[in-house]
Every structure is written in C-alpha cells, then in structure tokens.
Amino acid sequence: MNALNNLKGVVSSLTSLAMALIAFGVAAGIVFGSVPFVGDVLGNLVAFVTSLGESGLVGLLVAGWLMSVAE
Numbered sequence: 903m904n905a906l907n908n909l910k911g912v913v914s915s916l917t918s919l920a921m922a923l924i925a926f927g928v929a930a931g932i933v934f935g936s937v938p939f940v941g942d943v944l945g946n947l948v949a950f951v952t953s954l955g956e957s958g959l960v961g962l963l964v965a966g967w968l969m970s971v972a973e
Contacts, residue, residue, distance in 0.1 A: 924943060924947075927943030927944070928943055928944050928947060930943075931943055931944035931945075932944065
C-alpha cells in the first residue's frame with residue numbers, strides 16, 4: 903500500500919508540474935510570441951478549445967470533466 907501512495911504522490915507532482923509548464927507556455931506565448939523552447943502552446947490550446955466547441959454537447963461534457971479532474 904505504501905508503494906501505491908508513493909506512486910500517487912509522484913503522479914500528482916508530475917501533473918502539477920505539467921500544469922505549471924502549460925501556464926508558463928501560454929504566458930510566454932502571449933508576451934513573447936513564438937518562443938523556441940516552449941513551442942506553440944497557445945496555438946495548440948486554442949485549437950483544442952475550438953475542437954471542443956465544434957463538438958457541441960460532447961465537448962461541453964469533456965470540458966466539464968476536465969475541469970473536475972483538474973481540481
């Protein structure tokens with residue numbers, strides 16, 4: 903059971919790090935435009951949101967699910 907708790911902690915830490923890096927990528931994309939080491943995070947995020955919008959109800963359900971998982 904201890905190994906499972908350790909794995910859960912590692913996954914939680916990696917998820918937090920990934921979300922911080924995404925936020926940094928969006929901020930860097932807004933401020934500096936195209937940043938070589940970050941890539942097109944803002945463009946990918948806009949494309950993702952656009953695809954959710956085109957999906958109608960399914961997109962709304964997925965967006966709600968993602969928001970509940972992110973907490």
